[in-house]
Amino acid sequence: MTQQRFFASTAVLAATTVLLTGAVSTVSTSKGWAEPLQPSPKQLVDKVWQVLDQNYVDGSFNRQDWKAVRQSYLGRSYSSKQQAYVAIQQMVAKLGDRYTEFIEPQAYTALNAEINGNLSGVGLQLAADEKTKAITVVAPIEKSPAATAGILSADVITKINGRSTQGMTIDEAVKQIKGVAGTKVVLTIRRGSQNLTFALTRANIALNPVSYRTQMTDAGKIGYIRLPEFTRTAPAEMNRAIVALEQQGVKGYVLDLRSDPGGLLDASLKIASMWMSQKPIVSLVDRQAVRKQYATDGRALTDKPLVVLVDNGSASASEILAGALQDNGRALLVGTRTFGKGLVQAVQPLGDGSAIKLTIAKYYTPSGRDINSVGITPDFVVELTANQKKALVQKQQVATAADPQYAKAVSSLGQLIQARTAAAN
Structure with missing residues (x-):
């Protein structure tokens, strides 16, 4: 049984990572699943389906016939992990949950760095607007390039290096924004009726927790x-x-x-x-x-x-x-x-360096x-x-x-x- 963490956070950090919230625990997986050291592309797709099947908070799976979804995706041929990754992203998208997402290996490595307080990038926490799906700033990290430049909570990122973010997922936005310290990225921001442009230089960001x-x-x-x-x-x-x-x-x-x-x-x-x-x-x-x-x-x-x-x-x-x-x-x-x-999320590593983040519970105040x-x-x-x-x-x-x-x-x-x-x- 692999380990996972519980999270209660917003979606993804443009400082290269998914932002997490949780205690170490385990998610259940199929008893018949013998996880290989390096799962094949089809095994990877099936593993994600099983994790969601047994742990996702909505038992109706967004009113999807979840078993039919499995048959559909396992009926395909996959010649590479990248093809499997695309299929997994499509499968996860059927849940209609902005907090449930597939995390590719590079992003998962960055995620673990984030947990330990080590970041590089521009320092933006992002979320998809629940209604419009627009890439929205939750908050800039203190003293990060984004904060210093004046990007604010609730700003909407409309373009990344001139490319429109319309229809772009959080993961895609992160890939576009993150990069090596010292390199530049240009963000076009909508703030109310204003359109603003920010040329940011990526940096190593020291997180001082307190x-x-x-x-x-x-x-x-x-x-x-x-x-x-x-x-x-x-x-x-x-x-x-x-x-x-x-x-x-x-x-x-x-x-x-x-x-x-x-x-x-x-x-x-x-x-x-x-x-x-x-x-x-x-x-x-x-x-x-x-x-x-x-x-x-x-x-x-x-x-x-x-x-x-x-x-x-x-x-x-x-x-x-x-x-x-x-x-x-x-x-x-x-x-x-x-x-x-x-909502509370869990992150389940998948054996090839990638992971699936899924909503597993709702939470209520005292x-x-x-x-x-x-x-x-x-x-x-x-x-x-x-x-x-x-x-x-x-x-x-x-x-x-x-x-x-x-x-x-x-x-x-x-x-x-x-x-x-x-x-x-």
Whole structure:
């Protein structure tokens, strides 16, 4: 039985990878499947069919006769793996699920690098718009070429090096955008009624899972923690940040999850446990309606007041954490409505260096909210225009007094701190 990971993230990173979210587990495969070291093209097609047959969240397979689909594709002759890859992509497309996709070997190698926090490219997290299928920016990675150039969440990529993206899949877009550090790619962006052109130079991108600092406010010293992605190292980094800030005597925290597209589910569970003790985090429901509940493990590192910043680039694992903190009354949320991805994916390696990413479950917040395609509404909504976002990034004023969302988070935290102090007296 091969290993796979559970994910709760947006689709693909133009920084060369699929962005993941999950804990190590296994997916079931046919008992009769003896996986060869190098499966033949036809065996590869059949393996993908079996993985989907036994694990895909929708038992109707998008109202497809799934057994007939298998007969159709296994009835073909394949003279190369590339032919098998094309067939697999066609088969997967029948599910009509933008989060279920075939990952070719090069992209899967990059995916594993992403999990470990190593990237190269322009630093864009991408998703296909649910209605229009347009290639849409979920969020740029901090300090990446894309972020520095001013590309924003919700921007639509209409051309890559002059080639239209109409009808292009996420995987195809990634292949066009990624490349060796130092090389260039030109993206044409639609932002509202504007058409913008960005000439980007690809680079090696250092992912710093957690950064933190202190700030003096009218309510006393507070801690600010920025979590850009739920990587494998993020829990340890978050632990160090909270411990360090506690030692510095902060009275409360602002946790910034803006433009955080998700990552490892296991990381989100561990981080939630640092903020809450003995509380539910999330429920996963598979196609058999089997519900698996996750709760905090152990004792929280702090119980001090907490405000969480979110926006439309906060997706998946970010929404799991934010939803759990909000539902349990542990934190106030400030910003704008989150992305709205309430589905969990698993990635199954296929034996030839490729893999299949498939949706295996829906998830619900502790109060039972289904946030898929809806998102999470903050307790305090603070909108930013595209020009405001661009100016904050270019002037390096994100999470400063010039940032309206951050300013609201700080003022809200001050009120929580004062209320806690009054209650203690």
